[in-house]
Amino acid sequence: MLIALLPETILVAAALVVLGLGVSVPKSRALITAATLLGGFAAAAAIFLLPSDGNFLHGMVVLEPLARMFKLVILGLGLTAVVFASDSFPETHFAESLALVLFSTVGMMLLAGTEDLLMIFIALELTSIPLYILAAFDKQSRSSAEAGLKYFLIGSVSAAFLLYGLSLIYGVTGSTNLQAIARFSGAPDPLLIAGIVLTLAGFAFKVAAVPFQLWAPDVYEGAPTAAAALIASGSKVAGIFILARILTAGLGSWAGSAGWGQFLPGWAPVLALMAAASVVLGNIAALVQSNVKRLLAYSAIAHGGYLLIGLSSASRGSLTAVLFYVVIYALTTAGAFGAVAIVEKQRGGSRLDDFDGLAKSSPVLALCLLVFFISLAGIPPLAGFFGKFYLFTAALGNPSLLWLVILAVAMNAVSLYYYLIVLKHAFVFPAPEGIRPANAPASGFLVAALALAVLALGLAPDILLTPLANTIASPARPGATASTGVPPVSGARHFLCGRQPPNGRDARSPLAAPRHPNDFDAFACRKPAAETP
């Protein structure tokens, strides 16, 4: 039974070994980094090799193809942060910083593989607490301390919101298991609505959606860049994934509708409003930033808005698109932060001026930066374009959501301006005198690899999209009964196609709305999954 947690166990063991190395051989950075990466690779192998899918401890731990896939993605992002940290973190407490990255990654992986509210909360805290420490890790810098404190205070208050919301949902439905919550068919209860709204507020903090975005710019700017990369990529993927799972697997029948003229109360209109506000505020505030990390923070707020648009359309196709886009966004933003980290190491800052003449002083890095920023802006041959294209077409599977998509596309045009400003500094302005390339080979290779990945996913999005679609559409392997005697969960089908609402509300629900006849239909479920008794 506990074998399902083998990848996480390996990572925790690796983190403990790294802590031990930190006190026995604190000077040998290479050894410590190698041990960390080795643990990560072993965990990745464990994810591949684990024998059976299933549902363990009444849904506390769920292992199915989609969870495996996202555990791998999150692990990859965690190891990316490890590599960036190995090049940029200070000598003191170096091993501890890598161990904290591993602990946080464990939390995110647990988050990807559970469908129980209690476990979700614990995993979320396990993710957040190491991130608070990592944000404040640069002890010499006042802004890092500020980032850590702000992130900690706002994060813990949001955790309180979330916990209160989850407790109300539990109180009304009588279960912490998402499948059981989905089977609850009582009348819409004001208490339940309060619970859903509080839960959404808690998650909105995590994904930095307006009006809960205030921490993001300060944290992204002040935190050490490797830590900011993890906050922006891994924690975003885990947050969006679990939010999508809670909303679709657990609260699917309370979606409501955010359509123009078809307003129905539920979580979809709340998400749509937050999405609209995030897209507008994120993109407009980014226009006036002079620090690239801060600019990336506002861009992250805007991208959180795009993702929420997909979620608020509450159709199955859009969910595939959201998960596809969040992976692409995470790869791109991790790469962008890696590039910023190298520039910071070269020139001692991440202001726009520090990017002057980057194309002359380090052309490959400038090219990578071009790829990442153009992809974030959504220009065709790159992955960001296809991600946004799929996201918006899939959101239009609910045609009454056109107003939101038009707003997002218009704001996306605005975003091109500030991405190009950075590139203008890098490609047009002359380089200052006396710039030496930074000695960060590992980060450099990784940034180049990420840029290639973004390019490849843009040219052939099928590489990621087909496996993602297959895992979402395919039922779990037969015979994957858990040893606890809990009936098998039919894997990802439950996640997306779990059940139609039992009462008459489904006729009005966008879940039942005819989908846009695009290729996303191929990923949607052909028939409702079997009910778990």
Next chain:
Amino acid sequence: MNSDYLLLTIFLAIAIVFPLIPLAMAWAWARLFSPAKPGKDKQSSYECGIESTGPAHVQFQSHYYLYALIFLVFDVETVFLMPFAAAFLKLPVSAFLALMVFLLLLVEGLVWAWAKGILAWK
């Protein structure tokens, strides 16, 4: 229903008046009869215990908090160890192993803190 609230109101009134009577009596006694003899001991904040020295708003060393944190971990650990010890003979081997893993994690934390020099009072 009404009589219930009436009862509560009466209780409330009594609850307010009852402590006021001795306080008023003490105040009246002090005003009318007791001689005023202020002294060093009588004027001090606390009549018993050790006399306080220096201002109370001093900074603690941050080491103090680290000690407190580590102490707290092992303090809470006993809460888990006590029921384990009480039911020890009835528990399966897996429970023993689980608790040993738990202890190992805590001990590794202590060893780490020790090696980092946190336990040395500077």
